[in-house]
Amino acid sequence: MKPDTRQDELLKHYLSKVFLYRETYEEVYDHVISALHELPATQSFQDTVNDIISRDFGGHNNLITMENNCKKAMGKELRNKQFGYFVSFFEFPYLLLVLGASFGLYLIATKSLLSMHTIKWVFGGMALLPYVVIPIRLFYTGYIFGETKRSIRDNTMNNLSMLPMRVFFAAGALYVINGLFATAFYLGPAMVTIGAVMYTVYFLAYFKLSKDEIKVRMIK
Numbered sequence: 001m002k003p004d005t006r007q008d009e010l011l012k013h014y015l016s017k018v019f020l021y022r023e024t025y026e027e028v029y030d031h032v033i034s035a036l037h038e039l040p041a042t043q044s045f046q047d048t049v050n051d052i053i054s055r056d057f058g059g060h061n062n063l064i065t066m067e068n069n070c071k072k073a074m075g076k077e078l079r080n081k082q083f084g085y086f087v088s089f090f091e092f093p094y095l096l097l098v099l100g101a102s103f104g105l106y107l108i109a110t111k112s113l114l115s116m117h118t119i120k121w122v123f124g125g126m127a128l129l130p131y132v133v134i135p136i137r138l139f140y141t142g143y144i145f146g147e148t149k150r151s152i153r154d155n156t157m158n159n160l161s162m163l164p165m166r167v168f169f170a171a172g173a174l175y176v177i178n179g180l181f182a183t184a185f186y187l188g189p190a191m192v193t194i195g196a197v198m199y200t201v202y203f204l205a206y207f208k209l210s211k212d213e214i215k216v217r218m219i220k
Contacts (some may be wrong), residue, residue: 001034018066028057082206105197126196130164133161160209168199
């Protein structure tokens with residue numbers, strides 16, 4: 001059975017109402033179309049589609065469960081890949097670059113080549129980086145000016161990009177507490193160096209993760 005244009009549009013409309021994310025939508029759509037081509041036209045199009053969904057996916061309600069499970073699995077996979085990329089920068093040969101950059105930043109901090117006011121502005125600018133990264137990612141993965149259905153990766157990728165900013169705000173809160181209560185917390189050269197290096201490495205890992213995603217979309 002080969003669906004005509006109207007039947008194809010009906011199938012797309014039905015699946016777009018069921019699924020929130022483009023990956024599950026595309027996967028089930030391709031599967032149903034392939035299955036239709038292998039079946040004879042012995043019953044109505046709607047009944048045939050329902051039979052395929054019931055046989056291969058466990059019915060309509062199970063499609064939603066399947067999407068939720070896919071979202072959880074994808075989130076776990078992305079977090080593991082992000083962590084793996086992050087750790088890889090502390091292995092040879094990237095470790096040499098990280099150590100060199102750390103040493104240079106530490107010298108800048110200890111020699112007071114940059115004022116604390118400038119350093120605060122630098123960290124503030126770095127904290128705003130997610131607001132630049134997120135729309136760029138959406139553009140290159142087709143969400144902006146392209147497909148309108150969200151990706152199953154969106155929530156996890158956005159959370160990963162915002163994590164450093166949350167840490168930055170936590171550090172800022174500690175800095176304020178230090179000023180109010182004269183605690184032992186001090187934003188010295190070592191802290192500045194560690195913060196800058198960890199933040200930079202984290203986003204380099206995030207860019208590698210985003211690059212993988214863009215490659216997947218280009219293949220499709």
